Amino acid sequence: xSNRPSRQTSSAQRVRTASKGGRSSTLWIWIGLAALxxxxxxxxxxxxRSSSSGSDxxxxxxxxxxxxxxxxxxxxxxxxxxxxxLPPAPxxxxxxxxxxxxIPTIKGEAxxxxxxxxxxxxGKGQVIMVxxxxxxxCQAEVPRIQSWLDEDGMPDDVxxxxxxxxxxxxxxxFPAGDWLRExxxxxxxxxxxxxxxxxLAVGTSAYPFFVVVDADGKVVERxxxxxxxxxxxxxxxxxxxxxxxxx
Amino acid sequence: xxxxxPFLRRLLPIETMSPFFAILALLCWAASAxxxxxxxxxxxxxxRPGRLETLRDDVGRMALPLAWLVAVVTTLGxxxxxxxxxxxxxxxxxxxxxxxxxxxxxxxxxxxxxxxAIRVYAIPVFxxxxxxxxxHAWIQAYPPSNGTSFCTADVPCTTRYVWEFEFVSLPFMALxxxxxxxxxxxxxxxxPRPSALxxxx
Numbered sequence: 001x002s003n004r005p006s007r008q009t010s011s012a013q014r015v016r017t018a019s020k021g022g023r024s025s026t027l028w029i030w031i032g033l034a035a036l037x038x039x040x041x042x043x044x045x046x047x048x049r050s051s052s053s054g055s056d057x058x059x060x061x062x063x064x065x066x067x068x069x070x071x072x073x074x075x076x077x078x079x080x081x082x083x084x085x086l087p088p089a090p091x092x093x094x095x096x097x098x099x100x101x102x103i104p105t106i107k108g109e110a111x112x113x114x115x116x117x118x119x120x121x122x123g124k125g126q127v128i129m130v131x132x133x134x135x136x137x138c139q140a141e142v143p144r145i146q147s148w149l150d151e152d153g154m155p156d157d158v159x160x161x162x163x164x165x166x167x168x169x170x171x172x173x174f175p176a177g178d179w180l181r182e183x184x185x186x187x188x189x190x191x192x193x194x195x196x197x198x199x200l201a202v203g204t205s206a207y208p209f210f211v212v213v214d215a216d217g218k219v220v221e222r223x224x225x226x227x228x229x230x231x232x233x234x235x236x237x238x239x240x241x242x243x244x245x246x247x
Numbered sequence: 248x249x250x251x252x253p254f255l256r257r258l259l260p261i262e263t264m265s266p267f268f269a270i271l272a273l274l275c276w277a278a279s280a281x282x283x284x285x286x287x288x289x290x291x292x293x294x295r296p297g298r299l300e301t302l303r304d305d306v307g308r309m310a311l312p313l314a315w316l317v318a319v320v321t322t323l324g325x326x327x328x329x330x331x332x333x334x335x336x337x338x339x340x341x342x343x344x345x346x347x348x349x350x351x352x353x354x355x356x357x358x359x360x361x362x363x364a365i366r367v368y369a370i371p372v373f374x375x376x377x378x379x380x381x382x383h384a385w386i387q388a389y390p391p392s393n394g395t396s397f398c399t400a401d402v403p404c405t406t407r408y409v410w411e412f413e414f415v416s417l418p419f420m421a422l423x424x425x426x427x428x429x430x431x432x433x434x435x436x437x438x439p440r441p442s443a444l445x446x447x448x
Contacts, residue, residue, distance in 0.1 A: 036274070136408075
């Protein structure tokens, strides 16, 4: 019995000693971790500076010599449609009733108020691309297509027109003109009105939305979603030949 | 238009924050690997006393506060991308958030109380988070051609808001956090409070 208190004391002392020693070594580990995080922060700042200085070049006019979306701060356009709207494109798989229909003539304006017209005929195939500034797929697709345009441009016998629709002042990238300018977008762009008249006229069902039109103004195919390079090339070929890609 | 950007977005530009979080994620993997190697070596030595034992004790004592720190940084990082930056979280992002947000508080309490038994409750949740973030990271790295049932056109799961070093995405960062938090909780050991020691003496 007499030994018991002293055993307890020595045991507690041992734990206390270990705890003290442990505390001093863990202190050094904490200091090391803090230093590591500071180093990571410095590296991140260096990486950030180098990448942002590199991206400054991205806002310039495209190397293909295309027309960068003109200046102007219009938030909504004025759009009129002559002719019948195309039926809405089916979501997912299903036959598209719009194929073979003639697109209506859509008269609208760009971000600076200058006229932009989408019309059937004209002797060239055409691709109409409908984008929404807040749509992540569009945000991903626009720079991708711009890079392809920078590399190879458009075929001589196909035109490309963009419709910036679903403009929402509460969402990101509003107004759409700022976003497209930041992307160095070199494609003539029509700014849709608040009723999305232009987008509905071509039967838009999702974003980004593509309407492929032949030289006579008839719809060859419609599709939506992000495209890879081979799908983009197939789209241009379909507009050029008037034959939908069967693959 | 840069001057119209919110103050926090200018203060914490994504060009800096994404590499920062990406490097932290890679450090999480390095630390997890180190813990695994340490565990294997220790097993081989069958617990013989040595420097490794001392280190294991130190790491065990620090594990709970460290896991809490990871949970806090993960939570703040997640909020940074949705509140400071304009990235809308997708459905899978929300499931991962559910698995980590509460632990920014719970692990703090556990660290304060030195209660390593929290692992019983936390690790199953982290395991769920790990599975979801691994799947999410996979479909961002290799987007399925026919989409996924979680994706919507407005808020797709496959869009890479962040893609550092050609492979570090937001779900990859979440996966890194789940892995290191689990590893830390596995090595965490309770430490007596100094006050408790005083009492026993």
